[in-house]
Amino acid sequence: MKIAIAQLNPTIGDLPGNAQQILAAAQQAVKVGARLLLTPELSLCGYPPRDLLLNPSFVSAMGMTLQQLARDLPPKLAVLVGTVEPNTKSHITGGKNLFNSIALLEAGKVKQIFYKRLLPTYDVFDEYRYFEPGLQANYFTLDDIHIGVTICEDLWNDEEFWGKRSYTVNPIADLAILGVDLIVNLSASPYSAGKPQFRETMLKHSALRFQQPIIYVNQVGSNDDLIFDGYSFALNRQGEITCRADGFETDLATVEFNEAKRDLQLSTVIPACESEAEEIWQALVLGVKDYALKCRFSKVVLGLSGGVDSALVAAIATAALGKENVLGVLMPSPYSSEHSVSDALALGKNLGIQTTILPIGDLMQGFDHSLADLFANTEFGIAEENIQSRIRGNLLMAIANKFGYLLLSTGNKSEMAVGYCTLYGDMNGGLAVIADVPKTRVYEICHWLNRKTEIIPHNVLTKAPSAELKPGQVDQDSLPAYEILDDILQRLIHNHESAAEIVTAGHDPIIVDRVIQMVARAEFKRRQAPPGLKITDRAFGTGWRMPIASSWVAIKNAYRWDKARVGSREQGAGGERV
Structure with a gap:
């Protein structure tokens, strides 16, 4: 299976424009023979939307845009899109009104919705202000391949790597226990100096520990004070980089999942910057x-x-x-x-x-x-x-x-x-x-x-x-x-x-x-x-x-x-x- 990674630069709140970016990436993915397209966290509205999420009309418009996007996408391509989903039980449980979500779109429909499990509240993040955490491990099956879905922070709680746990659960470990073939992570991870290399080191540890190939897709571009570097990448079970997208640029990278070996094959690896100053x-x-x-x-x-x-x-x-x-x-x-x-x-x-x-x-x-x-x-x-x-x-x-x-x-x-x-x-x-x-x-x-x-x-x-x-x-x-x-x-x-x-x-x-x-x-x-x-x-x-x-x-x-x-x-x- 060929998987395309759409490293996109959304504008916050531009729902039609962001949907058009996803559609253009999908059309390009079909041309290169991809079966699955990955997009970043909240790719439909851009990250971080902050208090726009408190506006019911904004959330409603996002839902309608998602449905229209599903109808517009090429029918034989499965696409993971970052969006929000209303929490229909919030009036009963007292939880937040929304989930930070990933929607699986295929054949003109929204097939499945997956919820982000770990919600950061440190540094620039304030996700508990808006979102209810998901409680279930997220995965789906496409052409007999079991694909685990994680969203950004879900990757950042490996107690062996950090020497501690910041959350009670580790979504990567839960997916490994379920025996998925591949884990994908849809992120909007803000840049700081040295962070692209740090992410790769962290995920190499997880790939080796759980013997899981991992594909990481990141938003690119700048929204207000936050810069997103892109540098999406993929790791095989041995923790080797098999694909890396360009840094600080929109990009569409592809990686091949070998069904027989249940692993990712070597693809294009764009070199990283030579120095931190660069x-x-x-x-x-x-x-x-x-x-x-x-x-x-x-x-x-x-x-x-x-x-x-x-x-x-x-x-x-x-x-x-x-x-x-x-x-x-x-x-x-x-x-x-x-x-x-x-x-x-x-x-x-x-x-x-x-x-x-x-x-x-x-x-x-x-x-x-x-x-x-x-x-x-x-x-x-x-x-x-x-x-x-x-x-x-x-x-x-x-x-x-x-x-x-x-x-x-x-x-x-x-x-x-x-x-x-x-x-x-x-x-x-x-x-x-x-x-x-x-x-x-x-x-x-x-x-x-x-x-x-x-x-x-x-x-x-x-x-x-x-x-x-x-x-x-x-x-x-x-x-x-x-x-x-x-x-x-x-x-x-x-x-x-x-x-x-x-x-x-x-x-x-x-x-x-x-x-x-x-x-x-x-x-x-x-x-x-x-x-x-x-x-x-x-x-x-x-x-x-x-x-x-x-x-x-x-x-x-x-x-x-x-x-x-x-x-x-x-x-x-x-x-x-x-």
Whole structure:
């Protein structure tokens, strides 16, 4: 039996368009001789539909679209489609109103419905908000082949692999006990760095443990802050990769199930990315491309400061949308260095994008004049520095409004973590492209990008980072060196290490204390930031659920930092750029 894997890029809520994608994949599958077509989790509505699922008319329309799709599909092809199914017993049992489901469509009808058994509630997932878990092992028979059906999280509970169980049941083990010939998994698994390789390692363990061939199909594309990498694949009973679809692209792959051997034969295996920098680059390019497309933007605008962050965002935008659709705006102030302008212009030339220069010196003077009486007898400080950023933010928003462009903000994760950014200034935007990329990784990706030819100007990568909001300013006037800062943030945010553990790892307790307090104080800024593309397992997005008004600080009573040593500028950590 030939099985086709449709790695699709649905748009959330576009039921007719998503159904058409499935139909087109089915027609292509018939041409290559497939008997069964697999599509991702919730392929009919797109993942994650979130509170659209609370709208009864949306659920009803999905059901009607599914029935019509069944009638439209080629009659001799069986198709597994991701959808939702009403829970008709919820009024009796008190359960949720819906099941996260897979429908088996064949010969013009909905033949069977299978329910997702494990419902995740960690990170970006909140499936218990909408769905009731299925209680039965799912399988069907097609041409005398018994095929077990699992949905995304159903694969992620192998206690031997994890060393623990997160749920009371393991759907893979249940299917193995039933003696199915093949297990398929229909997923919408969001991307994070290194996750494609991790999935393959995890499923290799399951294939070997249960002696089951497994086909894994994943959604591709970007929906809001989530990126889906695709990289669908198949494993034989020996845990060997027999098929791998392309990453970050729609694809239709095929794999052959040998009935005599009850195993999958070797098919096309697309190579994975050679480096994590390349993988993240591809993810971010897809994220920008899809966010613009699905939000109906064709052009983007961003500020070019001459720094590394805006340089990387401009390069990503150019790769995603084409050089003709990117506008870079230079907004020098009296504090801007000459190389800031020349580096930004050099970047624009390398990328082939349009650039324009809007000096802000006169606008700064206007603000100074308007605030002169109110600010009299006070020292120049953070408030005045941030006027520059807010002027730039206003200019960029004006351009975006005037021409219908999407404004891309350029702040990195290190800055977002500690609040080294300005509300209503450099945080303005419709999409924060690198908000989940630490500063040290920004440099790593830029060096990878320059591996063959110079795209990011050399001086951008070698000069000291600076916001240039006052004479001679560099980031390290206010922050630890980024290598130190990023390691502390990794330990704190991703590893959930205590202050004592971070200090034991070799960090100065005064710096650790200061960084932790800055992270806590900056929460209200992050809540007002544009959506940021997620590329780690702990992003400041839908999976980050910290309170704004809170008196808890992780380091409380553990260490105290010397204000004389770090200065009084800590007031800025809770308000503006530090």
